[in-house]
Amino acid sequence: MNVADVQEAITQAHREEWARVVATMAKRFGDLDIAEEAAAEAFATAVERWPADGVPPNPGAWLTTTAGRKAIDRIRRESRRDDKQKEAQMLYDDDPPEPLGAIDDERLRLVFTCCHPALAMESRVALTLRMVGGLTVAEIARAFLVQESAMGQRITRAKAKIKGARIPYRVPSAEDLPARVSGVLAVLFLVFNEGYLATGSDTDPVRHDLTAEAIRLTRLIRALIPRDGEVAGLLALMLLIEARRAARVSPSGELITLDEQDRAAWDATLVAEGHRLVRERLAAGEAPGRYQILAAINAVHTSARDARDTDWSQVVALYDQLVRLDPSPIVALNRAVAVAELDGPEVALAAVDRLADKLADYHAYHATRADLLRRLGRGEQSRAAYDRAIELAGNTAEIASLTRRRDHL
Known part of the structure; x- marks a missing residue:
């Protein structure tokens, strides 16, 4: 099955379920290949059946249950997976939907599994965009400015490395976090960017499901390591960009540039939170990292009541630091x-x-x-x-x- 083709067929209304189903399958079966294939088959079944049968009352639970059955069917076909088959059989049909509170932890585990330091940084980012962000291989390739075939091979090799190295499906200990957090932040930033300005021609130009998910996961990371300046910087950056979402696309479907946006339509609460985080990092007196500088640039933009009031000398000075x-x-x-x-x-x-x-x-x-x-x-x-x-x-x-x-x- 071509997973990318299946993902393209998923209706926009339910695409946000992708990461949750993959995370649940990865937790249950401990195998990213099985998780992705099971999710893809469940969505393919939904695309086939829902138009005729109607969307079920709880689409997420239906997709999770169907994916579980598809995974068990695959495991049954692989005789060398006897132990996993027995474990999976115990969960078959009788496994109740997981409470919503567990979803955060599952996704976080999946992010950290994909961002293991045993993988090259680009492979970590690409794999997590695929498994957690639900982006197609083509979308990820565009984000990296590489050919789709090359990106597909990179993701396949990353999954094989995880399987071969028996990388555990868990959030790492506090001591392990610094080795992984840079890859996790890079992933969340690219997931956010895809939502902020989608690269695909067959999706909504601005995908709030991706930007909201990236912000939510970044908040979870900040709760794990609250003193990390780059985590705070990335959260501030996302909030200051997300604050402008309502003003970014005209009713006719045209992108509105920053200098033309109605600043009264910006989300004042998100702007205030982003500015507070930027001020906190400045008060810390530490050398800023990439995300902190980008957040500061956006703070300058969102501080101006009119585009003509923007302090461009400060923006250029910040870019000089970033370069x-x-x-x-x-x-x-x-x-x-x-x-x-x-x-x-x-x-x-x-x-x-x-x-x-x-x-x-x-x-x-x-x-x-x-x-x-x-x-x-x-x-x-x-x-x-x-x-x-x-x-x-x-x-x-x-x-x-x-x-x-x-x-x-």
Whole structure:
């Protein structure tokens, strides 16, 4: 069975159940392959039966029960799994739905299992996005800017490594947390990013199920290690971005950029919580990490009552700090956007053009160039850059926004 194809077939209304079912199956059977296959088969059965039979009163319990049966059927077919078959048989049919309070722990265990330090960092992130975030292989590949086939192989190898190394399905002890938390945070940030601006053309442009889940799991991590500055920084970053969600997409389905958003529509409670976390980290007097700096940048943006009041010199200074920690082309591109507001579009365009070799297939690179060229009055070149950005973008709301800008040249 092609798991990615099955996941694509799941209706948006029930896709958030994916991680819960996978987590429950992983806990019950201790095998990520079985967990994912069982969840995929349960969802495939739902896609086939629910249109005719109707959605059951408790879709989550139905999916969990069906997945359990599918897993047992698979174990029965594998004679070398006698012990697991006996254990699973004891749970067959009579296993009641788990209370909601246990879901948090299950998901957390699954995150930490996938983020074991025995795996390479990129493999940890990719596997967790697949198993916990429910992202398709294609979506994950787009997040990493790699080919889908290469990403599929990476995820397969990661699951094999977990099985071969007999990595336990549990939240690690307090002493083990520092070795895993960086991978966990990277995963949660990418899950959040996929929800904040979905890369797939056949999903909602903004997926609140993913952003809410990433925030919820980050809160759990913060409860485990409350003094970790990067955990607090990531939570603050997510909250300050999530606060703008209601203002990000127009009624017509077009993405609204930060400078055009109705700031009165921002969630003041989330903004206040994010700002408080940023202030706490500043008061701690420790050297900030990547997520703390990103949170501080967003705090500057959300402190301005109007886009024209943004303190761009502070934003650029923060990006200068970030570049020293993370000299990636994406960070350099975002810094150039801020430089354009401080030093003008011509200076920014020179910085952006230096990234051409590294970001040639990244739609945001071409969108940024298009806007800078527009501001410089180079309409024909701007139109060509917009065309390339539209060709590479997968988000329908972003495509609509880019198309409008191009057509208004």
